[in-house]
Amino acid sequence: MEQPFSSSPCVSTRSAVKVGYYVGFSFITRLCQPTAMTTIYHNPRCGTSRTVLQTLQERGLQPEIIEYLKTPLSRDQLAALINAAGLTVREAIRAKEDLFQELGLDDPALDDERLLQAMAQHPVLMNRPFVTTAKGTRLCRPAALVDELI
Numbered sequence: 001m002e003q004p005f006s007s008s009p010c011v012s013t014r015s016a017v018k019v020g021y022y023v024g025f026s027f028i029t030r031l032c033q034p035t036a037m038t039t040i041y042h043n044p045r046c047g048t049s050r051t052v053l054q055t056l057q058e059r060g061l062q063p064e065i066i067e068y069l070k071t072p073l074s075r076d077q078l079a080a081l082i083n084a085a086g087l088t089v090r091e092a093i094r095a096k097e098d099l100f101q102e103l104g105l106d107d108p109a110l111d112d113e114r115l116l117q118a119m120a121q122h123p124v125l126m127n128r129p130f131v132t133t134a135k136g137t138r139l140c141r142p143a144a145l146v147d148e149l150i
Contacts, residue, residue, distance in 0.1 A: 038063040041073075041081070041130040044124070049129040051143040055130070059150050072123040075116045081130055084137035089115045092129045092139060 010104045028087045038056060040063045044050045056063050071080065089112040094100060099122055105115060131140050133149040140146045 006114070037134045039066060039132045041066050041068045041126070041128060043067070043069060043128045046128055048141055048143050052129045052140045052146045055143065055146050056150070061133075061150070068123050068128070072120065073126070075120040077114055078119050078126065081132075081137065084132070085130060085139050087139060088112070089119075092127050093119060094125050095126055100125060109138055127144060 038061045040049070040053055040056065042053055042065050044067065053063070053065065071095065078092075079089075082089055085092070093105065093115055095106065103118055104110075105118055105123075105125075127139055127141065129140050131138055131146055131149055135149045138145050139150055140149075
């Protein structure tokens with residue numbers, strides 16, 4: 001197979017990306033959805049997270065899937081994600097987790113730094129799913145909030 005038509009195989013169009021390849025003497029063009037612009041911070045055991053992922057895929061998106069329990073975010077990554085979503089750290093932490101109570105994170109005197117450290121050390125405390133697209137970042141709870149990002 002010969003090299004793509006240009007050094008960059010994707011050329012933007014309005015709603016899709018045009019990809020061209022030379023095959024022998026014929027030129028084949030196909031449409032593909034951009035993938036780099038959509039990311040889901042996903043927990044496959046969470047029903048809401050699975051629903052949001054399914055919605056993205058049904059709409060033709062192929063998001064980058066970050067299983068944050070396997071690949072935890074750093075304190076700085078968490079802070080940036082939460083800030084991009086326009087949330088407070090308390091809004092982004094899973095208060096329903098037993099660990100939340102066990103660590104005493106329900107203490108209103110704890111500052112954001114302590115909460116971020118706890119989330120970085122114990123990724124199960126991160127609420128989910130967060131989704132980032134070209135339209136922004138949201139905590140998609142309930143799952144229907146993902147529609148605002150598509």
